[in-house]
Amino acid sequence: xxxxxxxxxxxxxxxxxxxAAIAVAVIIALLxxxxxxxxxxxxxxxxxxxxxxxxxxxxxxxxxFGGLVSVGQQVFFGLGAYFTIRLADAxxxxxxxxxxxxxxxxxxxWPLSFFMLRLRNxxxxxxxWVIAALTHLLVNLDxxxxxxxGTSLISLNVYDAGTRRATIYWLALASMTAxxxxxxxxxxxSTGAAIRAIRDNEDAAASxxxxxxxxxRLLFVLAAFGIGVAGALWxxxxxxxxxxxxxxxxxxxxxxxxxxxxxIGTFEGAILGAxxxxxxxxxxxxxxxxxxxxxxxxxxxxxxxxxxxxxxTIEERxxxxxxxxxxxxxxxxxxxxxxxxxxxxx
Amino acid sequence: xxxxxIQGILLGGYYALIACGLSFMFSVMRIINLAHGxxxxxxxxxxxxxxxxxxxxPFVGLLIVLPLMAxxxxxxxxxxxxxxxxxxxxxxxxxxxxxxxxxxxxLFEQFGADTRSLAPxxxxxxxxxxxxxxxxxxxxxxxxxxxxxxxxxxxxxxxxTRTRLGRSIRATSEDPDTAGLVGVDARRANAVAASIAMxxxxxxxxxxxxxxxxxxxAGAPQLLFAFEAAVIGGAGSLWGTLVGGIVLAxxxxxxxxxxxxxxxxxxxxxxxxxxxxxxxxxxxxxxxxLRLPSRSAS
Numbered sequence: 322x323x324x325x326x327x328x329x330x331x332x333x334x335x336x337x338x339x340x341a342a343i344a345v346a347v348i349i350a351l352l353x354x355x356x357x358x359x360x361x362x363x364x365x366x367x368x369x370x371x372x373x374x375x376x377x378x379x380x381x382x383x384x385x386f387g388g389l390v391s392v393g394q395q396v397f398f399g400l401g402a403y404f405t406i407r408l409a410d411a412x413x414x415x416x417x418x419x420x421x422x423x424x425x426x427x428x429x430x431w432p433l434s435f436f437m438l439r440l441r442n443x444x445x446x447x448x449x450w451v452i453a454a455l456t457h458l459l460v461n462l463d464x465x466x467x468x469x470x471g472t473s474l475i476s477l478n479v480y481d482a483g484t485r486r487a488t489i490y491w492l493a494l495a496s497m498t499a500x501x502x503x504x505x506x507x508x509x510x511s512t513g514a515a516i517r518a519i520r521d522n523e524d525a526a527a528s529x530x531x532x533x534x535x536x537x538r539l540l541f542v543l544a545a546f547g548i549g550v551a552g553a554l555w556x557x558x559x560x561x562x563x564x565x566x567x568x569x570x571x572x573x574x575x576x577x578x579x580x581x582x583x584x585i586g587t588f589e590g591a592i593l594g595a596x597x598x599x600x601x602x603x604x605x606x607x608x609x610x611x612x613x614x615x616x617x618x619x620x621x622x623x624x625x626x627x628x629x630x631x632x633x634t635i636e637e638r639x640x641x642x643x644x645x646x647x648x649x650x651x652x653x654x655x656x657x658x659x660x661x662x663x664x665x666x667x
Numbered sequence: 668x669x670x671x672x673i674q675g676i677l678l679g680g681y682y683a684l685i686a687c688g689l690s691f692m693f694s695v696m697r698i699i700n701l702a703h704g705x706x707x708x709x710x711x712x713x714x715x716x717x718x719x720x721x722x723x724x725p726f727v728g729l730l731i732v733l734p735l736m737a738x739x740x741x742x743x744x745x746x747x748x749x750x751x752x753x754x755x756x757x758x759x760x761x762x763x764x765x766x767x768x769x770x771x772x773x774l775f776e777q778f779g780a781d782t783r784s785l786a787p788x789x790x791x792x793x794x795x796x797x798x799x800x801x802x803x804x805x806x807x808x809x810x811x812x813x814x815x816x817x818x819x820x821x822x823x824x825x826x827x828t829r830t831r832l833g834r835s836i837r838a839t840s841e842d843p844d845t846a847g848l849v850g851v852d853a854r855r856a857n858a859v860a861a862s863i864a865m866x867x868x869x870x871x872x873x874x875x876x877x878x879x880x881x882x883x884x885a886g887a888p889q890l891l892f893a894f895e896a897a898v899i900g901g902a903g904s905l906w907g908t909l910v911g912g913i914v915l916a917x918x919x920x921x922x923x924x925x926x927x928x929x930x931x932x933x934x935x936x937x938x939x940x941x942x943x944x945x946x947x948x949x950x951x952x953x954x955x956x957l958r959l960p961s962r963s964a965s
Binding site for chain 1: 693698699701747750751754756757758759760761762764765766767768769772773775776887888890891894895898926928931932935936938939942943946
C-alpha cells in the first residue's frame with residue numbers, strides 16, 4: 322500500500338463516496354417508510370418528485386452521456402400513459418399495466434432507434450419532435466381515447482384512495498431507485514467507459530473500437546423505457562389521460578431545465594436538478610406564465626454561463642464525487658496518501 | 668382535384684418562406700434554431716399589434732417589423748448563439764429551445780390565449796381570388812405568398828453568389844478559420860447571416876398571420892413545418908427548399924382528403940418517408956440532410 326504513495330493514485334471509491342453510499346441507503350429506507358408520517362398531499366408531491374428524478378436521469382442519460390439531445394422525449398411519456406390505458410382496457414391489472422406498458426414503450430423504441438440514431442445533433446432533436454407530434458396525432462385517432470377529450474384509467478378506482486396513493490408512491494420510489502441503480506451500474510461497468518468516451522469525442526471513441534451506435538441505442542432504449550415508466554406513473558397519479566397534456570413538449574422542457582441546472586453529464590446532477598425543479602415548482606408553480614418564462618430564461622442562462630450546471634461546478638471546484646462512476650488519477654502531494662481510507666484534499 | 672393540387676403548391680410557397688431562414692442559418696452557422704417558429708409568431712404578433720393599435724396596415728407594418736427582426740437576428744447571434752456555439756454542438760439546441768419557451772410564454776402573457784389573424788387588416792386581399800382557365804380559383808394572397816417565396820429564394824441565391832458580403836458568408840460557412848486568414852470577419856458574416864435569416868422569418872410570420880390564425884403557442888408547429896420542408900428539399904440549392912415546401916403542402920392536402928384529421932399526419936408521414944428513403948439509399952451519416960445551399964451555388 323505504501324509503495325503506491327509516491328506515484329499517482331487511481332481511485333474510484335473514496336471516503337466521501339462510501340459515506341454517500343450509506344447515506345443513499347438510509348434516505349431510500351426513510352423514504353420507503355415516509356407515507357406513514359406524511360399527509361396525503363405530501364405523499365402525492367413526493368411521488369411527483371420521484372417522477373421528475375426519473376425524467377431528469379433518463380434525459381441526462383441520453384443527452385449528457387449519449388450526446389443525443391432530443392426535444393421529443395414526450396413521445397415516450399405519452400406512450401407510457403397511452404399503452405397503460407390500452408392494457409388496462411384489455412383487462413390487465415392497472416398496476417401491472419404500468420410496467421408492461423413501459424416495456425412496450427421500450428420495445429417500440431428499439432426499431433425507432435435504427436432510424437433516428439442516424440440523424441445528427443439538431444436533426445435528431447427536431448426529428449424526435451416530429452415523431453412526438455405524429456404519435457400524438459395517431460393516438461388521437463384511437464376511439465378509446467376520444468381525441469383531445471381523453472379518457473381515464475377507470476380500473477384504478479377499485480382501490481380505495483389511501484391504498485392507491487401509497488401503492489403509487491412506493492411504485493414510483495421503487496422505479497426511481499431501480500432505474501437510477503441500472504444507470505449507475507451501466508455507467509460504472511465497461512459500457513460506462515464506452516459511454517463517456519462517446520460523450521467526450523464520438524469519432525475518437527469509434528476509432529479505438531468503441532461500439533458507438535450500439536451504446537447509443539442502449540441509452541436510447543433505456544431512456545424510452547424509463548420515461549415510459551414516468552408517463553405511466555403520472556397517469557396513475559392523475560387518472561385522466563388527455564393526449565395534449567401527455568404529448569406536450571413542456572415535459573421535455575422540464576427535463577432540459579432539470580438537467581441543465583443540475584449539471585449535464587453528471588450522475589448526481591440530474592437528481593439535484595430534479596430537486597431544484599421540484600422546489601421551484603412548489604414555490605412558483607402558482608405564478609403560471611411567469612413561472613414558465615423563468616424556467617426558459619434560467620435554462621438559457623445556465624447554458625450560456627454555467628454549462629456544467631450546479632453539480633458540475635461543485636464537482637469541479639471541490640473535487641467532490643458522491644456517487645463516482647469514473648476513475649480519477651490523484652497526483653501525490655506532500656502528505657503521502659495511503660490506500661484511500663484517509664484521502665488528502667485534492 | 669387539380670384545384671387542390673394548385674392550392675397545395677401555393678401553400679408550399681409559405682412553407683418555403685418559413686423554411687429558408689432555418690436552412691440558411693443551419694448552412695452558415697451549423698445551428699438549428701429551435702426558436703425559429705416562435706420568432707415567426709412574434710413577428711406576426713408585432714404586425715397585429717401595430718395594425719390593431721395604431722391602424723398600420725400589415726404591409727406597411729413590415730417596414731417597421733423587418734428591420735426589428737434584423738436587429739433581433741444580429742443580437743441573437745452576438746449574445747446567444749455565438750457564445751453557446753463555443754460550448755459545442757449541443758448547447759445551441761438547448762439555448763434556442765429555452766429562448767422559444769421564453770418567447771412563447773411572454774407572448775401569452777402579453778396577448779393572452781386568443782387566436783389572432785391579420786386577415787381583417789388587409790382588406791379584400793384575404794379572400795379575393797383570380798379565376799384561372801378551367802374554372803380554378805386561386806387566392807390572390809396565396810399567389811403573392813408564392814411569388815414572395817420565389818423572389819426571396821432567388822434574391823438570396825444572387826446575394827450569396829454575386830455580392831462580396833454573400834461570398835464572405837459562404838466562405839465563413841465553409842471554414843471560418845481559413846476565411847479569417849484571408850480577411851473575412853467571421854463574426855460579422857455570421858451576424859449578417861442571422862439578420863437575413865430573421866428578416867425571412869419576419870416575412871414568414873407576416874404571411875402566417877394573413878393566411879391563417881395564430882396564437883402564442885403556434886411557434887412549435889411552424890418550426891416543425893420549416894424543418895420538414897428544409898429536410899425534404901435538402902438536396903442542393905435554396906430552390907430545394909421550395910420543392911420541399913411544395914411536397915410537404917401536397918402531402919398535407921392529400922392527407923386531408925383521406926381523413927379529416929389527416930392534414931398534419933400526411934405532412935409528418937411524407938417527411939419520415941423521405942428521410943427513410945434517403946437514409947437507406949445513402950447509407951451514410953446524415954450530414955447531407957440539410958445540404959448547404961452555398962456549396963452547390965459555387
